[in-house]
Amino acid sequence: MATRSTRQHIVVVGGGAMGSAAAWRLAVDGYRVTLLEQFEPGHVRGASHGSSRIFRHAYADRRYVELAARAAALWAELEEADGTRLLSWTGAVDHGDPAAVQGLAKVLGDAGLAYQILSPQAAAQHWPGLRFDTVVLHHAAAGRVDADRAVAVLQRRAAAAGAHVIHRSTARRLTVGRLGAEVVLDSATIKADQVVVAAGAWTSDLLGELIALPPLRTTREQPAHFPPIDPNLVWPSFIHHPGSDLRAEGIYGLGSADGIKIGEHGTGPVVHPDTRTFDPDPIVTDRLIGYAAEWLPGVNPTLPAPVTCLYTTTPDGNFIVDRVGPITVAAGFSGHGFKFTPAIGDLISGLVSGNIRTPDLFSLNRFSGDKPVPARSA
Template sequence: MSARTVDVAVVGAGAMGAATAWHLARAGREVAVFEQFEPGHIRGASHGASRNFNVAYTEPEYLAWLRDARTLWRELEAESDTALLETTGIVTHGRGRDLAAASDVISEGGFEAELLDVSAAEARWPGFRFDGPVLHNPGAGRLDADASVRAFLSGAAASGADVAWSAAVADVEVHGDDDVRFTVTDADGSHRVHARRLVCTAGAWTSKTLTGVKGVTLPTLRVTQEQPAHFRPLDPSASWPGFNHHPAADDPRTAWFAAPVYGMLTPGEGVKAGWHAAGPEIDPDRRSFVPDAALTAALVRYAGEWLPGVDATTFNEITCTYTSTVDARFVLERTGPVVVGAGFSGHGFKFTPVIGRTLAALASP
């Protein structure tokens, strides 16, 4: 079996792997990215045209990361000459969160926040029925996920990174602090790769890739299939900020929710809405890609009751994976020559350039 030597190997070319390669290559590191599927595949968590750049966090560290992420997204836009982050605003409502307290923390964290009553919010955005009060973050927005991944990878390649598609990684072995080896299988067969560092950003395949690797201990990573849908807006010219709706268990209007709801307008596709982390646990290699009928019915009910600006009967569902930790905190760790970025729990995409920067720093000597 032939062998190849690289400085840093990145396993997985989704958002986090692409951003890590971008930072490493721009810093002059030799980087090889290995992705088991083809470009633009739909088996993971990074595909699609829309993600919320939501700033409604009450943790100061997340808000600090969001400030940096906003700067880095704009830097990537300038480098790639591609629009990636559109400022649409995001509205958050529902009695499941203390929005007055959140507003204060968000303002202190450097993002504009305003509280509106239901009537004022519904007058401004008649496509919604609101569960007041309503937190509006005008500086929040929407990211183009597919275009973002392409921009990171193109930028990494322009700085010298090598990106290999349909190249599956297996048999990872640690041989020393600066020596990690693995097998890559691609169209030309199988070969061994020796790397000084391995950054695993394999998403739903993280546990499969690293189970049994000496010294590497992963937290529980739960992989689920999620199923947002795009609903047809009744007025194509209407303004749609992104949105989050947090149910209250003691409120019969929302107690039936499967989970909190998130959504946004995806240009050309409709108003996207989905349950956050409500899907069934799955094996990523054995997915049916068939939406759960009960969750579909509940989402249609949600659209009918809370989104008067859409046709709740006309929609297209998509599926994706979440890889979640117990507390929804990210795994960003290094053990010997192995760096792990995992568990982004359905809310990591907005932080992508900062996570890539963090993983690149962990992979440094």
């Protein structure tokens, strides 16, 4: 632990998954940390709530495979420290577009991770709750994360390491000076040596005049939970890639305490987080009912329980984790970021310390050059 770090005060704005992970790693690394969250604990206004998120290593980009491996180790460290189970290792399957599926298999193999290629018939024997088309990729190093529990544990471990966690405290403005930064609240101003902004859909509102951000797109998404017919069935996390019989944007799904969750990726309307609605869109619900009826023989498709959440994404689908002076910004994680949460917190701590450089994949500078290439999500 660096002696110098104990003299620095770091304010983290945003108590969702990434901000909470940053507060945890920074506190463990010896910084004085204040974590500010504008809403109450366990709120549903952002992108970090709910009972389940997918954990998987299967990415077309090897850098994400390696980041998932780092995250898996840190999830295990977090579970051991708190005595709380966060990950369920159910495995994961990909099917649909054969080129996408085979491409993922190649990257997993190149990374030394075990996988299987199955026929639709063989896969259906393993997972009778699902119907498959074309080729099926199964990799065991996958499953799901309990999102609500993870955020609570991250904040609890941050506090145990000395962080000051404050809910119902909204950052209205940031100012940067020669000796650090200030966070202006409704009734106070907090001085900091550095500030980490992990404010999700509110990032552009807070940083728009300080940092040249790319356009961050916030949409209101609407997955749904369906009751399983047989509660004893094991459900892997699954991605149905667009192509073959599926004429859509693709579907993701996984088991959860609330039922079998499925959703479309990034198809919702653009919204502002302060004015978004929580009422389900019946058109989206009908699409998910139709998908469940055709592809999920293990659920009752007539009893959907739709929920809403926010997606905030960058133009290329890759994250922003970068430092500009005393400000470190972490944004654009929606759709596939939750699995990496503790690794992103660790990366943020490294950027704050100056001990590591921003990865090119997550740099703000990438938006000033060539046209970005979209990332494979979920």
